[in-house]
Amino acid sequence: MSNRRLAVANWKMNPPTLMEAKKTFQAIAKISAPIKKVEIVVCPPSVYLASLKAGYSGKKIAFGAQNIHQDDKGAKTGEQAASMLKSAGASFSIVGHSERRAMGEDNAAIAKKVSRILEAGMAPILCVGERERDSSGNYLGFIRDQIKSALDPLPRAKYGAMVIAYEPVWAIGKTAKDAMKPEDVHSSVIFIRKTIAEFSNITIATEVPILYGGSVEPLNASELMRNGFVDGFLVGHASLVPTEFKTIMEAVAAN
Ligand code: PGA
Numbered sequence: 001m002s003n004r005r006l007a008v009a010n011w012k013m014n015p016p017t018l019m020e021a022k023k024t025f026q027a028i029a030k031i032s033a034p035i036k037k038v039e040i041v042v043c044p045p046s047v048y049l050a051s052l053k054a055g056y057s058g059k060k061i062a063f064g065a066q067n068i069h070q071d072d073k074g075a076k077t078g079e080q081a082a083s084m085l086k087s088a089g090a091s092f093s094i095v096g097h098s099e100r101r102a103m104g105e106d107n108a109a110i111a112k113k114v115s116r117i118l119e120a121g122m123a124p125i126l127c128v129g130e131r132e133r134d135s136s137g138n139y140l141g142f143i144r145d146q147i148k149s150a151l152d153p154l155p156r157a158k159y160g161a162m163v164i165a166y167e168p169v170w171a172i173g174k175t176a177k178d179a180m181k182p183e184d185v186h187s188s189v190i191f192i193r194k195t196i197a198e199f200s201n202i203t204i205a206t207e208v209p210i211l212y213g214g215s216v217e218p219l220n221a222s223e224l225m226r227n228g229f230v231d232g233f234l235v236g237h238a239s240l241v242p243t244e245f246k247t248i249m250e251a252v253a254a255n
Contacts, residue, residue: 001229001230001231002206002207002208002209002210002231003207004039004209004231004232005037005038005039005209005231005232005252005253005255006038006039006040006041006163006209006211006231006232006233006252007038007039007040007041007232007233007235007245007248007249007252008040008041008043008064008092008094008125008163008165008211008232008233008234008235008239009028009040009041009042009043009235009239009240009245010043010066010094010097010213010234010235010236010239011024011042011043011044011045011066011239011240012045012066012099012236013045014045014240015240018047018048018051021044021045021048021051021052022051022052022055024240024242025042025044025052025055025056027242028040028042028061028239028242028245028246029056029058029060029061030242031242031243031245031246032060032061032246032249033060035060035246035249035250035253036253037253038232038249038252038253039062039232040060040061040062040249041061041062041063041064041092041125042061042062042063042064042239043063043064043065043066043090043092043093043094044063045066046065046066046067046080046085046088046090049063049065049085049088049089049090050088050089052089053088053089054089062091062092063089063090063091063092064090064091064092064093064094064122064125065080065082065085065090065092065093065094065122066093066094066097067093067094067095067097067100067113068080068081068082068085068093068095068113068116068117068120069081069082069113069116070109070112070113070116071116072116072119081116081120082113082116082117082119082120082122083120085120085122086120086121086122090122091121091122091123092122092123092124092125092163093113093117093122093123093124093125094125094127094165094234095110095113095114095117095124095125095126095127095150096110096113096114096126096127096128096146096150097127097167098127098129098131098167098169098172099172107145107146107149107150108149110126110146110149110150111149111150111152111153114126114150114153114154114162115153115154118154118158118161123161123162123163124150124161124162124163125163125164125165125211125234126146126147126150126162126163126164126165127165127167127213127234128143128146128147128164128165128166128167128192129143129146129166129167129168129169129213129214130142130143130168130169130170131169131170132169132170133168133170140191143166143188143191143192143195144191144195147164147192147195147196147199148195148199151196151199151200152199156199156200156204159196159199159200159204159208160204160207160208162208163208163209163210163211164192164196164208164209164210164211165210165211165212165213165234166185166188166189166192166210166211166212166213166230167212167213167214167234168180168188168214169214170214171214171215172213172214172215172236173215173236173237174214174215175215175217176215176216176217176218176219176220178215179214179215179216179217179220179224180212180214180228182220182223182224182226182227182228183227183228185212185224185227185228185229185230186227186228186229189210189212189228189229189230192210193205193206193208193210196208209231209232210230210231211230211231211232211233211234212224212228212230212233212234213233213234213235213236216233216234216235216236216238216248217238217244217248218238218244218247218248218251221233221247221248221251221252222251222254222255224251225251225252225254225255226255232252233248233252235248
């Protein structure tokens, strides 16, 4: 495990109004006050980012974007560049989430986005994970390609800014009982560290935080931390319920 601990809230396309986003954020800010030694990152829809950031005077919570465009400016109607999200208050950006990959983002586009995020001075939270598991282990090659394509173009010195979120696609958006078993998370974490080591070295491979995502709920968070040997979580639906997110943050802090 790395020596960092992270709890990242991926709000996706929720909640429906700025007023509700402010309420949810304020509740998270309040309950996260006693949590120690955990980097808490809230990734709201980008349209809420500047407003939430402006209304927050604390230091505990960092903000993240959910996606950026691979270009830095120009005629891209409806898109946002990394520099824009950075100036709106984001210091992290999720990249390569499976829901974006399902919209057609490929490894090459994701590699460009990772570079843009780093150029803007933010930390990429690179999502990797298989769509399904096959008995012959081809899914490992799939995960390896996702990591390799994103890391290959980067100078090694940049690896330290990366966070990797391992999210098996089949486990996303369900309930704790459908999440991946902690032992299986652990073997994926070992495989991811081994893959990073191939492109760098053991020290770097040990230091990159690896998060698990996919139906993390209060019920399974502790066990996933303890027996999955992850450095924290990327949390979807449970991050919109402050009391649930609190239990998850506590589980990250305790392990
Ligand atoms: P979930 O989402 O916690 O709702 O499964 C996780 C994610 O997609 O990042």
